[in-house]
Amino acid sequence: MVSKLKNINSYFKPILESLSELADKLNVRVYLVGGVVRDLMLGEKIFDLDIVVEADAIDFAHKFADIHKKQFKKHHTFGTATVFFDNHHIDFVTARSEIYSGFGALPRVKPASLKEDLLRRDFTINAMAISLNKSDYGKLLDYYCGEKDLKSGIIRILHDDSFMDDPTRILRAIRFEQRFSFKLEKDTLKLAKKAIGKNAFGLVNPHRLREELILILKEPFPRRYIKRLYELRILSLIDKNIKLNKNDFHIVARIEQAIGFYKASFKRHRQLEEWIIYLMAILHRVESGEAAKFLDTFGFRKGEKIRILSLYGNVDKVKQLNKKVLPHVIYKILNPLSFENIIFFYAYYRGKTIRKRIGIFLDKLISIHLRLKGEDLRRLGFKPPTLYGKLFERLLYAKIDKGFKTFKEEISEAHIIFENCQSKH
């Protein structure tokens, strides 16, 4: 027997061996399962481990965490727990079968054998296990021809009701199909389309759909994925107001480039939440009230909503950057926006002038700050303090336009502006 674990990296090797030891000591069957088995067989990097225990997984996980003095967390879901190893999660689950009571509803579960546990899963390539017990350590258990499908590059469901039982699997199918450049098997595609036609998405908790949509948008270079969602009419079924057109795909392509430009040129700025920018491309032509409804229904977070919705009020403002404007106007327009918004607009507007100005803002203007503080103004006898807010704003704009550097220059400019403010007051 060729061990499927012989190429496991040096970080996970001792962890798996320790799991093996504990399994034999407690006399329980323990397996590595699901996506991690798929990724190991594809030679992909692995991050987290999924472990199925043919006994009480919580008890097993607890003992394992104690041995390694690692953090342990029991979940509310039937028989599941996580042990945290540095940045890696090890998820433990009791082998279980699932009974679906209604289409799209969450299933009832009961303890079962590994074979039954694998049968409840989404695709053949995700339904393989590797034994961790010493007697057959590293042996592949492949009841549903996952290895064959993996070699032929096929995404295949395990039974005809799979997509109706859990319609989020349609989104997962597309994610794996595009990630690995696989194909949906003929009947699997037919059943996906049939489920879509039966309004399967309308039966699922929108929050679960949101999570899957975000996972798709978080994949590297999600353009192909978005195109596939469009081909299958999935986006407009998730929300009837989403109607992508050819130009939107050009925007998505330019977002990929714009993100590349940001990452290469502005390493000192914070990391982008790239998926939000792609969601902006999907939603930007939806009327703002409808977009707000969509974001609420699907339970997006407040910060995500604010960034996405601020697109609508700023399309025309950012367009002004095409005209001849002073540097402080560039600052005034772009500074209130998130980096995600700015990169969206960089992709949305192809004009050289707008792009150049966004570049200037991110490179220089964004880091211009005043040295002068309120206490300096008080000390210098500026009165009344109610004018300080206006003064600081004008002083910053003057600094941006004139490019002065010293504290002294700020003070003399403050005097000029202040006289001006007072005369108008």
Ligand code: CTP
């Ligand atoms: N699974 C399933 N149906 C779902 C979600 C998950 O059958 N709707 C099963 C699959 O066997 C999957 C495993 O649970 O492999 C773990 O799920 P998850 O961690 O979401 O996906 P991975 O397959 O590990 O893929 P990745 O982490 O690479 O996205």
